[in-house]
Amino acid sequence: MTEGAQLTPTEPDRRYEVFHTDCPARSVVDHVTSRWGVWVLISLxxxxxxxxxxxxxxQGISEKMxxxxxxxxxxxxxxWREVEPTTPPQVTYGLTEFGREIGEPLTELFDRVTRRLPPPSAG
Structure with missing residues (x-):
């Protein structure tokens, strides 16, 4: 394999070179771990x-972001995104199978963090 070349998903026993900047898998990881990507996956x-x-x-996310x-x-x-043809259009979002698979460890991480924090103070 040449340096910087990407593996294709059709090569069954091979993986993408995620440490290369041009790797498509790296882009997905960047989106999942972005400031808001994690919160969207957890919310859904x-x-x-x-x-x-x-x-x-x-809380804190703008419409644009x-x-x-x-x-x-x-x-x-x-x-996934579904648009209902109403006026105005209603758009619903949900996790795909891939999104649920990726979201599981994020949810586990979120749950572990919140379990380890001290209880919120009443007041």
Missing amino acids: RSKNLRFYELRESI LAQTLRALVKDDLV
């Missing part, structure tokens, strides 16, 4: 949400 872990429900579930993040995750086949 238990149910499908409409755009504004998703925005309200992730949510739209950009969703666009990347849909392109990566981690999230």
